[in-house]
Amino acid sequence: MLAQLILNGFVTGLLLALPALALTLTFGILKFPNFAIGSMLTLGSYAAWIGNSLLGMPLAVAAIFAALAMAAVAMLSDVLVFSRLRDRGSITLLVASMGISLILENICRFGFGNSTRNFVFDVARPTRWHGLRINQEQLITAVVVIVCVILIQLLLYASPLGRAMRAVADNPSLAAVRGVERQTIARITWCLAGCLTALSGVLAGLDRAVDPLLGWNYQIPIFAAAILGGLGSPTGAIVGAIVIGLAEELSSLILPTNYRQVVSFAVILGLLLVRTQGLFGGKAVRK
Amino acid sequence: MTAYLTTLVVLVAVSALVGLALNLQWGVAGLVNFGVVGFVALGAYATALLAPALGWCGAMIVAAVLCAIVSTVLAFLSIRLEENYLAIVTIGFGEVVRILLLNETWLTGGAVGIADIPRPFVSLVSPARYDVVLLCFSLALVAIVFALLEILVRSPFGRALRAVRDDATVAAALGKPVLLLRIKAFAIGGAVMGVAGALHAFYLTYIDPSQFTSIITAYAFMAVIAGGRGSNIGLLFGAGSIMALLEATRFLKDAVEMTDGTQLAALRLGLIGVGIVLLLILRPQGLLPEPQRRVRDFFPDDGGSA
Numbered sequence: 178m179l180a181q182l183i184l185n186g187f188v189t190g191l192l193l194a195l196p197a198l199a200l201t202l203t204f205g206i207l208k209f210p211n212f213a214i215g216s217m218l219t220l221g222s223y224a225a226w227i228g229n230s231l232l233g234m235p236l237a238v239a240a241i242f243a244a245l246a247m248a249a250v251a252m253l254s255d256v257l258v259f260s261r262l263r264d265r266g267s268i269t270l271l272v273a274s275m276g277i278s279l280i281l282e283n284i285c286r287f288g289f290g291n292s293t294r295n296f297v298f299d300v301a302r303p304t305r306w307h308g309l310r311i312n313q314e315q316l317i318t319a320v321v322v323i324v325c326v327i328l329i330q331l332l333l334y335a336s337p338l339g340r341a342m343r344a345v346a347d348n349p350s351l352a353a354v355r356g357v358e359r360q361t362i363a364r365i366t367w368c369l370a371g372c373l374t375a376l377s378g379v380l381a382g383l384d385r386a387v388d389p390l391l392g393w394n395y396q397i398p399i400f401a402a403a404i405l406g407g408l409g410s411p412t413g414a415i416v417g418a419i420v421i422g423l424a425e426e427l428s429s430l431i432l433p434t435n436y437r438q439v440v441s442f443a444v445i446l447g448l449l450l451v452r453t454q455g456l457f458g459g460k461a462v463r464k
Numbered sequence: 465m466t467a468y469l470t471t472l473v474v475l476v477a478v479s480a481l482v483g484l485a486l487n488l489q490w491g492v493a494g495l496v497n498f499g500v501v502g503f504v505a506l507g508a509y510a511t512a513l514l515a516p517a518l519g520w521c522g523a524m525i526v527a528a529v530l531c532a533i534v535s536t537v538l539a540f541l542s543i544r545l546e547e548n549y550l551a552i553v554t555i556g557f558g559e560v561v562r563i564l565l566l567n568e569t570w571l572t573g574g575a576v577g578i579a580d581i582p583r584p585f586v587s588l589v590s591p592a593r594y595d596v597v598l599l600c601f602s603l604a605l606v607a608i609v610f611a612l613l614e615i616l617v618r619s620p621f622g623r624a625l626r627a628v629r630d631d632a633t634v635a636a637a638l639g640k641p642v643l644l645l646r647i648k649a650f651a652i653g654g655a656v657m658g659v660a661g662a663l664h665a666f667y668l669t670y671i672d673p674s675q676f677t678s679i680i681t682a683y684a685f686m687a688v689i690a691g692g693r694g695s696n697i698g699l700l701f702g703a704g705s706i707m708a709l710l711e712a713t714r715f716l717k718d719a720v721e722m723t724d725g726t727q728l729a730a731l732r733l734g735l736i737g738v739g740i741v742l743l744l745i746l747r748p749q750g751l752l753p754e755p756q757r758r759v760r761d762f763f764p765d766d767g768g769s770a
Contacts, residue, residue: 210548212551212555258741258745262744268494269744271551272744276744277741280738283734283737287727397556439563442556445552449549450541
């Protein structure tokens with residue numbers, strides 16, 4: 178029983194890892210928390226559903242289609258909105274991201290209504306292993322997320338692009354002096370964030386079902402994961418996501434399942450009290 | 465017709481109260497509150513639960529005080545951090561309130577909600593004329609809150625808040641208690657949101673969790689941005705014009721082929737999002753900007769040395 182909960186929690190955490198990573202990457206480069214992260218996830222899952230269910234693509238192809246579509250949406254929102262507000266400070270940017278969130282979520286609702294949708298996908302029977310029940314969705318989630326995380330880590334720590342991204346995150350002016358343009362790096366980061374949230378949207382849609390509030394339900398856990406890891410720290414976001422996933426699943430031992438979301442909120446409040454910089458982050462206290 | 469007018473005025477009054485509160489928190493003090501709906505819901509439920517025992521006035525005051533206390537706690541936890549943290553904490557607070565309202569059935573009635581909330585001044589007139597009383601009551605409430613907030617904003621306290629918003633470091637260097645100022649502003653704003661919730665409860669006489677969605681938060685932000693951050697007059701103008709526009713979308717329903725109410729609701733919310741983004745880009749100071757008072761306005765004979 179306990180082992181099953183830990184397994185489920187680990188997979189839930191992996192699912193959170195991709196959007197938490199996206200959130201923390203954009204925060205690192207642009208210094209504002211993107212409140213549209215949840216609705217980007219929703220739109221990603223709808224894009225995959227369109228590809229899969231309406232256009233008849235296999236789910237894997239639809240996921241790639243969704244990732245590309247969301248990369249374009251994220252890029253577009255930067256070109257149209259965020260890059261124009263870059264100099265106005267983080268409060269303006271985060272309110273603007275809330276506006277974007279309203280737009281994206283309601284595009285989904287306007288187009289497809291409030292009803293839930295499912296992917297066309299043959300669900301295999303769960304595998305049993307030493308008394309543990311492992312769903313096929315869980316296996317897919319684990320494989321996809323682990324591959325993505327490895328790729329992102331390689332990109333960040335073993336490629337010139339990753340070095341440039343870390344340089345801009347660390348000190349934009351110094352990076353600019355060395356010929357690293359913040360604008361270009363910001364656009365690439367947005368594309369990356371779009372891909373990651375779209376993939377997590379597909380995984381979330383596979384785990385639950387596609388509906389307009391899919392991403393909103395993950396919003397607080399995603400933020401809790403990123404804050405727990407220390408906003409701006411990619412490795413931290415992954416660790417934070419797994420801790421939040423475990424905490425949510427294990428909370429069902431003592432709390433009714435309706436209160437799962439409260440766990441993430443409690444984690445955030447607890448962190449604000451004792452360790453505001455998270456596990457791996459820098460200082461967060463105001464100047 | 466009176467009924468429709470009352471509905472419209474009460475709706476505008478509720479959103480104006482919420483907007484005035486957010487304008488103090490975000491517009492004047494620079495504190496982002498994405499959990500507006502949570503405070504309104506808290507105020508409404510506190511009023512609904514206490515009105516039978518304490519009477520409408522007592523219940524409304526307790527609701528305001530309760531919201532102020534909760535705001536103080538949330539602010540105390542997160543305001544010393546960067547603004548990002550307050551935003552996420554308040555968003556989480558809004559969700560937690562929603563979950564509590566749905567699940568703590570023994571207190572809140574769960575999804576069914578609470579009915580038969582006593583209204584103010586019921587004994588004064590016959591039920592048929594009650595609309596007029598409610599209309600005047602909401603107008604009076606908005607007028608009182610507006611006057612109080614306007615006095616507050618023009619007072620030294622308001623000046624200090626704007627200083628903190630514009631540059632906390634300078635304000636701190638001048639000896640202003642930055643943390644305390646922020647917490648006070650957030651608490652007062654929370655109390656006003658509680659009053660708005662009370663008016664909401666009085667108007668509908670029954671409340672349930674489905675009435676308190678993120679739409680309330682979105683409207684409030686739109687009203688503050690449209691009116692001009694920090695300007696109370698602008699806020700009233702913003703809240704009024706947004707309500708007028710949203711009411712106009714009702715008639716859009718007849719003009720354009722719409723399959724259901726879901727699409728209309730989605731369209732409204734989506735347009736609010738577009739409005740927020742466009743105004744932030746094109747007219748960040750709002751339609752009626754906060755007056756920029758200069759030294760000369762206070763000391764006309766200073767010879768313009770400022």
